[in-house]
Amino acid sequence: QVQLVESGGGLVQAGDSLRLSCAASGRTNSIYAMGWFRQAPGKEREFVARIRWGGVSTTYADSVKGRFTISRDNTKNTGYLQMNTLKPEDTAVYYCAARPLGGWPPVVVDTEYPYWGQGTQVTVSS
Numbered sequence: 421q422v423q424l425v426e427s428g429g430g431l432v433q434a435g436d437s438l439r440l441s442c443a444a445s446g447r448t449n450s451i452y453a454m455g456w457f458r459q460a461p462g463k464e465r466e467f468v469a470r471i472r473w474g475g476v477s478t479t480y481a482d483s484v485k486g487r488f489t490i491s492r493d494n495t496k497n498t499g500y501l502q503m504n505t506l507k508p509e510d511t512a513v514y515y516c517a518a519r520p521l522g523g524w525p526p527v528v529v530d531t532e533y534p535y536w537g538q539g540t541q542v543t544v545s546s
Contacts (some may be wrong), residue, residue, distance in 0.1 A: 422446045422518050422535040429514060429540030432506055436544070440501040442516030442537055450520045454492060454499040457530050458512035458542075467528040468514070469501060479526040484510075506544045513539040 428440040444451060455470035469480045469490040478490055489502040499516055517533035527533070 422448060422451060422520075424516050424518060424535055424537035426514065426516050426537040426540040429542045431543045431545065434507055434544055434546050436506050437502070437504045438506065438542060440503070440514055440516075440540060440542075442499040442501075444497045444499070444518060448497045451518045452522045453519050453527065454490075455517045455519070455528070455530075455533055456490060456499075456501045456514060457517060457533075458510075458514045459539075460509075460512040463512075465515070465530050467530065470526055470528060471499065472522075472526075473518075477526065479528060481528075503542070506542075508544050508546045511542060511544050513541050515539045 423445045425443045451473040453470050453472050456468040457465050458468050459465040467481050471478045471490045471492055487505045492499040516537045518535040519533045
């Protein structure tokens with residue numbers, strides 16, 4: 421089992437930046453990829469970004485490409501989501517997730533990630 425805990429959410433203004441963290445514990449050596457997803461009120465959960473835990477491969481949703489950067493520090497068992505130039509439409513609960521299996525193309529479907537954090541709220545005011 422893998423446990424995930426997100427932090428770093430908050431209330432910011434449009435154009436600001438935030439960095440979310442996702443601390444992993446438990447069987448971290450089983451993680452193949454970590455992903456970030458978000459869910460806005462009244463909407464389905466959507467993919468934001470993913471990174472291969474033991475490599476450099478990254479994938480982004482078109483809506484965040486060029487503004488968000490996903491990274492990880494294996495020495496700290498922590499993943500990050502740097503969010504720049506935030507927009508009101510980025511407002512959502514952000515979740516990190518992990519999966520133990522690889523795949524090609526990179527997996528961006530939430531149901532393929534068995535481990536999830538509790539979520540952290542990001543609110544961007546206009």
